[in-house]
Amino acid sequence: MTAAETRTSTTATHASAPTPAVHVAGLDRVFTSKQGSVTALSGVDLDVAPGEFVSLIGPSGCGKSTLLRLIGDLDQATSGTLEVFGKRARQARLDQDYGIAFQQAGLLPWRTVAKNIELPLALHKVGKADREARVRELVELIGLGDFAGSYPDQLSGGMQQRVAIARALAERPRLLLMDEPFGALDEMTRERMQNELVRISAETGAAVVFVTHSIPEAVFLSDRVVVMSPRPGRIVDVVDVRLPGTGRDDALREDQAFFDAVAAVREALHGAPPPAARGVENR
Numbered sequence: 001m002t003a004a005e006t007r008t009s010t011t012a013t014h015a016s017a018p019t020p021a022v023h024v025a026g027l028d029r030v031f032t033s034k035q036g037s038v039t040a041l042s043g044v045d046l047d048v049a050p051g052e053f054v055s056l057i058g059p060s061g062c063g064k065s066t067l068l069r070l071i072g073d074l075d076q077a078t079s080g081t082l083e084v085f086g087k088r089a090r091q092a093r094l095d096q097d098y099g100i101a102f103q104q105a106g107l108l109p110w111r112t113v114a115k116n117i118e119l120p121l122a123l124h125k126v127g128k129a130d131r132e133a134r135v136r137e138l139v140e141l142i143g144l145g146d147f148a149g150s151y152p153d154q155l156s157g158g159m160q161q162r163v164a165i166a167r168a169l170a171e172r173p174r175l176l177l178m179d180e181p182f183g184a185l186d187e188m189t190r191e192r193m194q195n196e197l198v199r200i201s202a203e204t205g206a207a208v209v210f211v212t213h214s215i216p217e218a219v220f221l222s223d224r225v226v227v228m229s230p231r232p233g234r235i236v237d238v239v240d241v242r243l244p245g246t247g248r249d250d251a252l253r254e255d256q257a258f259f260d261a262v263a264a265v266r267e268a269l270h271g272a273p274p275p276a277a278r279g280v281e282n283r
């Protein structure tokens with residue numbers, strides 16, 4: 001498949017999903033202050049199907065985090081429609097449809113791994129036996145069964161990030177919102193975490209909206225990569241990352257279909273390179 005073939009429509013809708021995990025239509029976010037107003041998002045349309053993995057990529061300041069925060073009910077849109085599983089974002093948050101993980105793991109240093117993971121369950125008054133059972137499941141899921149009693153400062157950055165993901169999954173959310181969760185990790189740890197996330201999202205069936213600056217990361221993880229323009233943030237392209245015959249494992253990182261998809265996203269972000277450069281890129 002060529003880069004051009006890999007790239008698909010400029011709309012971000014997904015036809016097959018009955019009730020999307022996320023439905024965004026004509027969304028605007030304008031920040032106003034004494035200094036003036038900043039249009040962070042303008043006319044954003046996006047549907048994410050249940051169980052679908054969608055990455056948002058675009059230049060710094062294009063509104064990726066703003067869009068994620070709006071979906072997560074951490075901010076309010078200026079205008080437009082936003083629904084999560086057919087509900088208002090506020091209701092979805094109250095119904096614990098979300099799990100959220102950010103670049104900083106944000107663990108409480110005085111609580112053990114187990115106590116960090118169980119925090120959302122404790123806040124929502126889940127009984128002790130159920131909390132403990134869920135924590136046991138989750139520490140196994142993230143491969144930290146031997147570290148349940150450890151404190152965050154006894155863990156590596158990658159391990160801390162896995163704990164943050166487990167905490168985000170504690171309430172079995174149908175939607176995981178992730179803002180550069182691996183941005184602070186070294187390249188090897190980052191690739192390992194990407195493999196873990198592929199496995200975890202397959203096992204949980206949760207839809208994921210994932211913000212990243214890394215084109216290979218977006219391509220490796222995603223069913224679709226949503227490419228945004230410089231401010232005011234709009235969706236300029238959606239790259240469908242269908243990679244026939246390839247599992248999402250380390251072999252994929254060496255596969256021609258992977259390189260083609262990376263090239264398609266890069267072209268969507270920066271425009272197509274001149275033919276000579278493209279020849280070099282595809283070798």
Ligand SMILES: Nc1ncnc2c1ncn2[C@@H]1O[C@H](COP(=O)(O)OP(=O)(O)OP(=O)(O)O)[C@@H](O)[C@H]1O
Binds near residue numbers: 060063
């Ligand atoms: N609370 C706020 N008040 C005023 N302006 C804001 C606020 N939050 C974000 N902005 C502005 O909105 C624009 C989009 O910011 P946002 O953080 O969403 O971008 P981003 O694409 O996530 O950037 P980066 O890749 O650098 O993290 C920026 O110009 C930013 O300055």
